[in-house]
Amino acid sequence: MEIFIAQLISGLALGSIYVLLVTGFNLMLLVAKIIQFAYPQIVVISMYTCWGVLQLTDNKFLVILAGISISIILSILSEPIFRKITSTQGVDINVSFIASMGMAMIIMDIMSHSINYGFPVAFPSEWVGGNLLRFGLITVSEGQLYALIGGIIAVLLFSFLLYRTNQGRFFRAIAENRFAACLVGIPIVKTSIFSYFIVGVLGGFSAILFSMLIGSASPWLGEFVALKMLAVSIVAGLGNLRGGLVCGLLLGIIEAMAVGYISGSWSNVIAFVVMLVVILIKPQGLFGSKI
Amino acid sequence: MSEILYYFLGFTAIYILMGWALYLPYKVGQLHFLIVACMAVTAYFGGFAAREWGWPFVMILIGGIFIGAMISFIFSLAIGKAPCFTVVIVGLTSVFIVKTIIENWRLLGGTVGFFHIPTVNNLLPIIYIFLFVVGFLIYKIDHSRLGRAASVVFVDREVAVTLGVDIKKLGAFFQIMAGAIAGIAGILDAFLVNSLSPEFFTFSMIAYLMCILFVGGYTTMWGVILSAFILQGIPLLFPSEIASWRQVIYGALLVLIILMRPEGLITRKMLWRLKPRLSYK
Numbered sequence: 001m002e003i004f005i006a007q008l009i010s011g012l013a014l015g016s017i018y019v020l021l022v023t024g025f026n027l028m029l030l031v032a033k034i035i036q037f038a039y040p041q042i043v044v045i046s047m048y049t050c051w052g053v054l055q056l057t058d059n060k061f062l063v064i065l066a067g068i069s070i071s072i073i074l075s076i077l078s079e080p081i082f083r084k085i086t087s088t089q090g091v092d093i094n095v096s097f098i099a100s101m102g103m104a105m106i107i108m109d110i111m112s113h114s115i116n117y118g119f120p121v122a123f124p125s126e127w128v129g130g131n132l133l134r135f136g137l138i139t140v141s142e143g144q145l146y147a148l149i150g151g152i153i154a155v156l157l158f159s160f161l162l163y164r165t166n167q168g169r170f171f172r173a174i175a176e177n178r179f180a181a182c183l184v185g186i187p188i189v190k191t192s193i194f195s196y197f198i199v200g201v202l203g204g205f206s207a208i209l210f211s212m213l214i215g216s217a218s219p220w221l222g223e224f225v226a227l228k229m230l231a232v233s234i235v236a237g238l239g240n241l242r243g244g245l246v247c248g249l250l251l252g253i254i255e256a257m258a259v260g261y262i263s264g265s266w267s268n269v270i271a272f273v274v275m276l277v278v279i280l281i282k283p284q285g286l287f288g289s290k291i
Numbered sequence: 292m293s294e295i296l297y298y299f300l301g302f303t304a305i306y307i308l309m310g311w312a313l314y315l316p317y318k319v320g321q322l323h324f325l326i327v328a329c330m331a332v333t334a335y336f337g338g339f340a341a342r343e344w345g346w347p348f349v350m351i352l353i354g355g356i357f358i359g360a361m362i363s364f365i366f367s368l369a370i371g372k373a374p375c376f377t378v379v380i381v382g383l384t385s386v387f388i389v390k391t392i393i394e395n396w397r398l399l400g401g402t403v404g405f406f407h408i409p410t411v412n413n414l415l416p417i418i419y420i421f422l423f424v425v426g427f428l429i430y431k432i433d434h435s436r437l438g439r440a441a442s443v444v445f446v447d448r449e450v451a452v453t454l455g456v457d458i459k460k461l462g463a464f465f466q467i468m469a470g471a472i473a474g475i476a477g478i479l480d481a482f483l484v485n486s487l488s489p490e491f492f493t494f495s496m497i498a499y500l501m502c503i504l505f506v507g508g509y510t511t512m513w514g515v516i517l518s519a520f521i522l523q524g525i526p527l528l529f530p531s532e533i534a535s536w537r538q539v540i541y542g543a544l545l546v547l548i549i550l551m552r553p554e555g556l557i558t559r560k561m562l563w564r565l566k567p568r569l570s571y572k
Binding site for chain 1: 494498549553
């Protein structure tokens with residue numbers, strides 16, 4: 001039972017980060033009409049930035065600020081590229097996926113060449129925190145708890161933005177019907193650019209929580225996270241924000257349970273097999289696609 | 292023939308085969324990354340059958356084609372007419388699952404790799420014979436009713452359905468063809484390198500195949516040939532300091548080509564102008 005509770009906490013922490021990632025991904029899909037495959041790579045770059053700043057200072061506020069800032073900057077820098085693609089080739093999400101795959105290749109190779117000679121980086125113990133609970137070999141760290149609390153707060157804040165503010169209404173209106181949103185005077189381009197900013201903030205938050213939760217980063221982490229993020233978004237239904245919330249949390253819990261009860265790297269496969277089966281049975285997703 | 296030229300020609304041919312395996316399902320708008328999983332499975336099958344069971348090359352090749360086609364067939368029952376992005380995820384997930392299984396299976400060498408696969412005499416001519424045969428088949432398909440039906444599906448699915456095109460069957464057909472071609476590529480790769488590693492079948496390979504298809508041009512089969520030679524040649528042409536950044540170069544090429552020449556270097560219009568005989572009527 002103790003193992004179950006420990007893994008549940010770990011799974012909820014991981015799941016809340018997946019929720020943030022999938023929400024950011026879905027926001028881009030719904031508002032900017034693009035598939036941003038390089039988004040997890042931006043998250044990993046932000047993790048590296050946090051690690052780099054931690055080498056210089058112990059000030060956690062500066063570390064968080066740097067992580068979020070770099071994510072926002074990279075997200076906004078990608079905007080002109082996607083705008084050019086969508087303006088010249090219409091709204092074709094496949095084309096944006098291909099271009100973002102190119103961006104992911106660039107970011108990944110830069111990370112594997114330039115940062116720490118391509119070796120994975122480990123975050124200092126002051127950042128990750130000590131162990132709060134221990135059940136035999138399984139522990140619940142401070143980092144996991146912070147990630148869980150941080151993830152819940154971030155999801156609540158984003159939900160507030162989306163469902164209780166004018167900007168959120170703009171996002172949802174564009175997602176529902178771009179043309180009708182334009183007719184009622186919603187600034188499409190401005191809102192689209194703002195979505196890149198919000199996605200950058202979400203990415204930065206995810207990076208900070210990820211670094212606290214797993215305590216390390218590597219150039220290949222983005223590839224792994226991208227696969228999970230895309231799979232969750234498909235299982236939930238492309239562009240389905242509520243579906244993403246449920247499926248993101250579920251994936252985190254399934255993964256944590258698999259790690260707790262199945263030995264070795266086989267545990268990683270379990271989550272993917274579950275997702276693959278769901279996709280094959282229900283290609284439109286469990287909650288229905290919004291695209 | 293020098294060793295560098297031997298491997299350059301061998302790998303380029305294998306990547307052309309894989310590029311075509313990606314090109315075929317993309318004719319109906321599906322990015323079928325499952326081919327990389329098919330290639331991994333058949334490569335390991337080939338290596339294992341040759342080293343452990345002593346099977347002859349021809350039998351292994353037939354087995355590889357069958358396995359590749361069967362994997363694709365089983366998946367095509369579910370994703371035959373699925374949207375592009377669903378097919379992408381199925382492919383990416385399958386690659387990861389296959390890679391993890393290989394890494395955890397001691398019989399296949401695990402993360403260390405699988406070595407000492409027997410050599411085959413005159414492998415390079417055999418590879419190019421297969422390349423020619425597969426190329427000829429794809430050329431014929433491109434210029435058949437199937438190829439034209441696929442072009443309609445790519446442009447407008449609803450129009451294709453109105454015209455009586457069975458998208459699921461067509462998608463499944465191209466996926467099975469792609470799986471079979473990936474099967475050939477997997478077997479040839481195993482015998483060319485004489486060793487296998489799960490690290491070969493990763494996102495980098497998928498991204499590289501995407502570059503081959505989209506930089507060369509996805510509207511004709513010739514683009515794949517051009518870009519495979521260019522992209523394989525980059526590490527050889529440039530100094531090693533620059534060549535080691537080839538993923539950045541490939542990524543930048545992919546983004547630039549999407550921005551500036553979305554249909555790739557070789558397009559149908561270009562072929563119409565250059566060689567009327569190759570055009571689609």
